[in-house]
Amino acid sequence: MSRPMAEPDPTLSRPVLVTGGAGYVGSHIALALLDAGYRVVVADNLCTGLRWLVPDGACFEEVDLRDGDALEQILRRHDIGSVVHCAASTVVPDSVADPLSYYSNNIGATLSLLGAMARAGVRRIIFSSTAAVYRADNAGQPIAEDAPTDPLSPYGATKLMAERILRDTAAIGALDYTILRYFNVAGADPDGRAGQSTPAATHLIKLACETACGRRPSLTIYGTDWPTPDGTGVRDFVHVSDLAQAHIMALQQGAEAARNRIFNCGYGSGYSVRDVVRALEAATGTALPVQTAARRAGDLAQVVADGRALADTLGWQPRYADLNTIIAHSLAWESSHSTPEFHGLSGRPK
Ligand SMILES: NC(=O)c1ccc[n+]([C@@H]2O[C@H](COP(=O)([O-])OP(=O)(O)OC[C@H]3O[C@@H](n4cnc5c(N)ncnc54)[C@H](O)[C@@H]3O)[C@@H](O)[C@H]2O)c1
Numbered sequence: 001m002s003r004p005m006a007e008p009d010p011t012l013s014r015p016v017l018v019t020g021g022a023g024y025v026g027s028h029i030a031l032a033l034l035d036a037g038y039r040v041v042v043a044d045n046l047c048t049g050l051r052w053l054v055p056d057g058a059c060f061e062e063v064d065l066r067d068g069d070a071l072e073q074i075l076r077r078h079d080i081g082s083v084v085h086c087a088a089s090t091v092v093p094d095s096v097a098d099p100l101s102y103y104s105n106n107i108g109a110t111l112s113l114l115g116a117m118a119r120a121g122v123r124r125i126i127f128s129s130t131a132a133v134y135r136a137d138n139a140g141q142p143i144a145e146d147a148p149t150d151p152l153s154p155y156g157a158t159k160l161m162a163e164r165i166l167r168d169t170a171a172i173g174a175l176d177y178t179i180l181r182y183f184n185v186a187g188a189d190p191d192g193r194a195g196q197s198t199p200a201a202t203h204l205i206k207l208a209c210e211t212a213c214g215r216r217p218s219l220t221i222y223g224t225d226w227p228t229p230d231g232t233g234v235r236d237f238v239h240v241s242d243l244a245q246a247h248i249m250a251l252q253q254g255a256e257a258a259r260n261r262i263f264n265c266g267y268g269s270g271y272s273v274r275d276v277v278r279a280l281e282a283a284t285g286t287a288l289p290v291q292t293a294a295r296r297a298g299d300l301a302q303v304v305a306d307g308r309a310l311a312d313t314l315g316w317q318p319r320y321a322d323l324n325t326i327i328a329h330s331l332a333w334e335s336s337h338s339t340p341e342f343h344g345l346s347g348r349p350k
């Protein structure tokens, strides 16, 4: 199914660089930008990304963002006008086990990118941040952008530090940023063009769909004694295509409402792990094999966004804000595309 082409913003007639565009979120952002009529360049070192996830219409540059000279050349060669910065190391427990590699990659890549942007005269950046920057004791309340920050993990700390670097750089007039703090990203492109394909993904809905497709013997529920209605963890799952649209809106309104602002990206609705299991069972018509285990280290009971600012300020209108839709799209992708034997191959899975 093809979507109508929207007129690109005349101030954004130059190509957009998507760092991490071979990854889960970045590939959906690249698709949404192409759908909206933008020219797109993806910069990715494929450390977790997959070449075949880069949409056909995008130019691909295989580069480690920490190579500032190479990046500067890419920015100049493609006449980049703005940057969506998704590239990062993203697995929370890995960041606890190996903090130095997380600080090195996430801070190193951001510093190198901002330096290259300054030298090439590129000012506008949209940054992928996370709910993991907030303090853990939110008492189960929806979290607004002005809630206290105090990340539990090195991963969250790298994101908060990168936010600070952006703020300090904007304070001297060197760039304009919009920071988007994602809650739990899930789902897949409704047209089946992209989906979560990382071989070692750890996210609940991805693992639940792998289980439903018979690739895992069972799903482990971590903790049934949380202070939540059914005892399992509660999260705010945001559809990856709605999230991608938020980046387009931030870019289009960059000179106005989104300039140097932070927005939560979540629907404000919490679903428990058992809600996810039930929704999956309803979608497949079969029982999902589950086992229970102790709470996972570093987990929180409930993480739900107060996401009103994004809608009120940028006019974000999510299209897929429904757990059943998120599950249906994830399941469709998992069952038709993401098979283990294709992981790591350069060709797109059939
Ligand atoms: N998926 C989520 O639930 C979630 C939630 C909150 C925030 N985020 C943020 O969204 C962004 C994208 O996450 P994702 O889930 O798509 O992860 P992902 O691992 O699928 O994508 C990250 C991409 O960045 C690339 N990359 C990493 N380091 C690089 C470097 N030094 N140079 C070039 N490329 C590099 C990887 O190869 C990969 O393609 C990250 O910044 C992450 O912190 C994701």
Ligand SMILES: O=c1ccn([C@@H]2O[C@H](COP(=O)(O)OP(=O)(O)O[C@H]3O[C@H](CO)[C@@H](O)[C@H](O)[C@H]3O)[C@@H](O)[C@H]2O)c(=O)[nH]1
Binding pocket: 090, 091, 092, 130, 131, 132, 182, 183, 184, 185, 202, 203, 204, 205, 207, 219, 220, 221, 222, 223, 232, 233, 234, 235, 273, 296, 299, 300, 303
């Ligand atoms: O096999 C599993 C996987 C997860 N969970 C539970 O499901 C919930 C969600 O876990 P997961 O999907 O791993 O996401 P989070 O740990 O909430 O973290 C995600 O969402 C954060 C934003 O809220 C991002 O910052 C992180 O990068 C991203 O991994 C938690 O209660 C987990 O304990 C299980 O019970 N079994």
